[in-house]
Amino acid sequence: MRKGKLEKAAALELPDIRKAPPRFLREQDCVYVGSEFCQNLFPSAADVGLLLDKGARRVAVMTSFMVTEGLRRAEKALLPVLEKFGGVEVVVNDPGLLLYLEKFHPEVPRSMGRLLSRDFMRADPAGRKEFFRKHRLSAMETDEADMIRNLGPAPGFRVHLHYPLKYAAMSRACPFVRRTTLNCGRKCQGRALRLPVPDSRREIFAVANAYFFEYAPGAPAGVSRLVRHLWGERGDGGRSWGG
Numbered sequence: 001m002r003k004g005k006l007e008k009a010a011a012l013e014l015p016d017i018r019k020a021p022p023r024f025l026r027e028q029d030c031v032y033v034g035s036e037f038c039q040n041l042f043p044s045a046a047d048v049g050l051l052l053d054k055g056a057r058r059v060a061v062m063t064s065f066m067v068t069e070g071l072r073r074a075e076k077a078l079l080p081v082l083e084k085f086g087g088v089e090v091v092v093n094d095p096g097l098l099l100y101l102e103k104f105h106p107e108v109p110r111s112m113g114r115l116l117s118r119d120f121m122r123a124d125p126a127g128r129k130e131f132f133r134k135h136r137l138s139a140m141e142t143d144e145a146d147m148i149r150n151l152g153p154a155p156g157f158r159v160h161l162h163y164p165l166k167y168a169a170m171s172r173a174c175p176f177v178r179r180t181t182l183n184c185g186r187k188c189q190g191r192a193l194r195l196p197v198p199d200s201r202r203e204i205f206a207v208a209n210a211y212f213f214e215y216a217p218g219a220p221a222g223v224s225r226l227v228r229h230l231w232g233e234r235g236d237g238g239r240s241w242g243g
Helices: 022-027 045-053 068-084 095-104 114-120 125-134 145-151
Strands: 007-012 030-034 059-062 089-092 110-112 137-142 158-163 165-170 193-196 203-207 210-214 225-229
Touching: 007 022, 030 045, 030 089, 030 225, 045 059, 045 068, 068 095, 089 095, 110 114, 114 137, 114 165, 125 137, 137 145, 145 158, 165 203
Parallel strands: 007 030, 007 225, 030 059, 059 089, 089 110, 110 137, 137 158, 158 225
Antiparallel strands: 165 210, 193 203, 203 210
């Protein structure tokens, strides 16, 4: 992070890696790829290399909670990324992957993902700070803009705020293939389902195997990086390469 500057980042789905204009990628301080909610949406070393070749300054690989076989597969896929590209960040949502990085890749910059940060946002400040120090977590990923003030002025880590969709829930069963599987064919990519909320004017969005509400992040104090998810622009898989 550039000192004293709010970082601008974009999160892409895997098909967007080839579609994203180099100019757009160069404008970002960091480009996120992968998924915090589905273990099947893991980028390859070729994906990361293409982003860097097209001008991305920095890449963050998002990872999800995983079953045992998914964790083995993630470790195998992550190894060539970390060996070939120095400085790649890893967003961690699985304790097993965190332990793997600590043991075999302690130098890799890593942050706590949104699935884990839900509880840690509400944890005892001293214990939370010690956990981040012990496990060398440099940042917390969140979409809970209203909770950031509870972290205090010196939480001991950076805060990365994701928008425009706020995580509500996730399921092991994928709504796009209607089953739980490690071989889904990635049918969700480029798609988002808009679902009405009963007895409400609100809609909920299904993206991969997670569900979100649309929200405006505002400009809360204490944020180091704003992460804009392009699949949330219109809730229909549309993309806007401006901004």
